[in-house]
Amino acid sequence: MRANRLDLQSADRLVTGSVHPDDAPPGYAGVAALFDEARAGRPADPTRQAATISAMEAAVGAHLAPVPADTGDTKHMLSKVLTAKFAVAAGVAVLGAGTAAAATGALPSPAQSAASDVLAKLGLTVPNNGGNGASGSSDTTSTTSSTTTTSGTDTSGTAPTGGSGDNGDQGNGPNANATWGLCNAEAHNDGHPNSHATVFPSKSACASVTHPGKGQGNDTNSGSGTNSGSGTSSGSGTSSGSGTTSGDGNETGDDSTSTTPTSSSSTTPTTEAGDSQESDGTAGGSGSGHGQSQNHAPTHP
Amino acid sequence: MREGGLDDVVAAAARGDGDALASLYRRFQPSVLGFLTSLAPGHEEDLAAETWIDAAGALPGLATEDDFRRLLFTIARRRAIDHGRKLRRRRTAPADLTLLPDQPAAPDVAESVVDGDSAARAIRRITELLPAAQAEVIVLRVVAGLSVPEVAAVIGRSAATVSVLQSRGLRRLAEQLGRRTELDEVVRLRSV
Numbered sequence: 001m002r003a004n005r006l007d008l009q010s011a012d013r014l015v016t017g018s019v020h021p022d023d024a025p026p027g028y029a030g031v032a033a034l035f036d037e038a039r040a041g042r043p044a045d046p047t048r049q050a051a052t053i054s055a056m057e058a059a060v061g062a063h064l065a066p067v068p069a070d071t072g073d074t075k076h077m078l079s080k081v082l083t084a085k086f087a088v089a090a091g092v093a094v095l096g097a098g099t100a101a102a103a104t105g106a107l108p109s110p111a112q113s114a115a116s117d118v119l120a121k122l123g124l125t126v127p128n129n130g131g132n133g134a135s136g137s138s139d140t141t142s143t144t145s146s147t148t149t150t151s152g153t154d155t156s157g158t159a160p161t162g163g164s165g166d167n168g169d170q171g172n173g174p175n176a177n178a179t180w181g182l183c184n185a186e187a188h189n190d191g192h193p194n195s196h197a198t199v200f201p202s203k204s205a206c207a208s209v210t211h212p213g214k215g216q217g218n219d220t221n222s223g224s225g226t227n228s229g230s231g232t233s234s235g236s237g238t239s240s241g242s243g244t245t246s247g248d249g250n251e252t253g254d255d256s257t258s259t260t261p262t263s264s265s266s267t268t269p270t271t272e273a274g275d276s277q278e279s280d281g282t283a284g285g286s287g288s289g290h291g292q293s294q295n296h297a298p299t300h301p
Numbered sequence: 302m303r304e305g306g307l308d309d310v311v312a313a314a315a316r317g318d319g320d321a322l323a324s325l326y327r328r329f330q331p332s333v334l335g336f337l338t339s340l341a342p343g344h345e346e347d348l349a350a351e352t353w354i355d356a357a358g359a360l361p362g363l364a365t366e367d368d369f370r371r372l373l374f375t376i377a378r379r380r381a382i383d384h385g386r387k388l389r390r391r392r393t394a395p396a397d398l399t400l401l402p403d404q405p406a407a408p409d410v411a412e413s414v415v416d417g418d419s420a421a422r423a424i425r426r427i428t429e430l431l432p433a434a435q436a437e438v439i440v441l442r443v444v445a446g447l448s449v450p451e452v453a454a455v456i457g458r459s460a461a462t463v464s465v466l467q468s469r470g471l472r473r474l475a476e477q478l479g480r481r482t483e484l485d486e487v488v489r490l491r492s493v
Contacts, residue, residue, distance in 0.1 A: 006471055008464065014471065015439065015442040015443050015467065016443075016446070027476075028471070030474075031471060031475050034426060034474070037419050037420060037423035038424045038444055039420070040423075041332060041334070041420050042335075043331065044326070044331065048346060049323075052349075052350045052353050052354070053319065055357075056326070059355075059357040059358040060314070060316075060317040060361065063359075063360075063361050064316070064361060
């Protein structure tokens, strides 16, 4: 038997129990009776009811309970790991940058000294600017001295004299020697003006420059202190400086005899002497060559 | 809002009032059991208890009876679906009882309870005569008393689809029951 299709309203009345089976549409009386039977339901089990309601109360209470505030102690593991990694990476970066700076001598003197000491314990040799002369141990001093000499700034080879503090010319720093050398060169350069010779100080400035060794009463022989000190640095600087002094002609007997041979025999005399002679004749490496060579550098820039 | 609605009761239950919770339980437990009987016969009591506990946990966020009804039957349906999945995962091969030594047959308590309940029997009849989708819509409409939009929300389909399923289910039920009635009449006439 094919049942008639119900309209929506009739269908709603049937499923909601609004229609008695006797009043149901044709063919739907059995459906209405079945729905009435299904709708009757069955009573709840009293024992289960008590237990279930107790559990429901607990469930509602659990959701109503205030949630403990986040105290911040429960950080995510990810953030902890990332923080630790970042700290390690930052430490490594700072350490590496500091080591590199120390190796290149770019740190300030106190920091460079400290870094040098620390790294020396680790077997690494880095420049020690702060310990210049005091320790007399590093090659840097020597390098610095020779650099000063060759640069022509002091032109005379006298600069190395003050390059290390353990020289006899204490109190006469490299500037004093350099200034003296420059003025000396200036004096001997008269008559050969050259636009490139701007390095020379003015004559008025040179008028007040005195010989670094004069008045001190100490002969550069104290440069032997150089040799006694340590190695390369001291020897190189002192010797050249004294050479200049002797070249000056004022104190020939005094200085040249004392220093030149000493320095020549030390580590860097070759560089010092040769350099002085070539770069500026004023310095004149050893005093004897002073007169001839003084005109070279200024006139041939 | 329905006539004689339970909005106040739902609000009180949401605050943890035990009487309100008991009132809701007594009001809806028969329909929950009927709905679960159609989906998981024999396990409706356990599933209903789990459904109520879950629904109670969600009560603080509800305001009206309609909200609660939708939530309650949605939870019941999902519990029944999860139960069916568990049964499929733990599928067992039942032993052949004829191979066992003769023992007095113990009565199946659940079966006897279901058979003894006319409502459960009627619901089981519906699920036997209809496809699952149509039976689900009919049971939710008849037993749970949900409207078409509410049924649509519970089963996750459109209201139009629910209406179509309901119409087809009613027609099919009428045909099946009419056919049964005719067969019963034929048998009765032959016996006479």
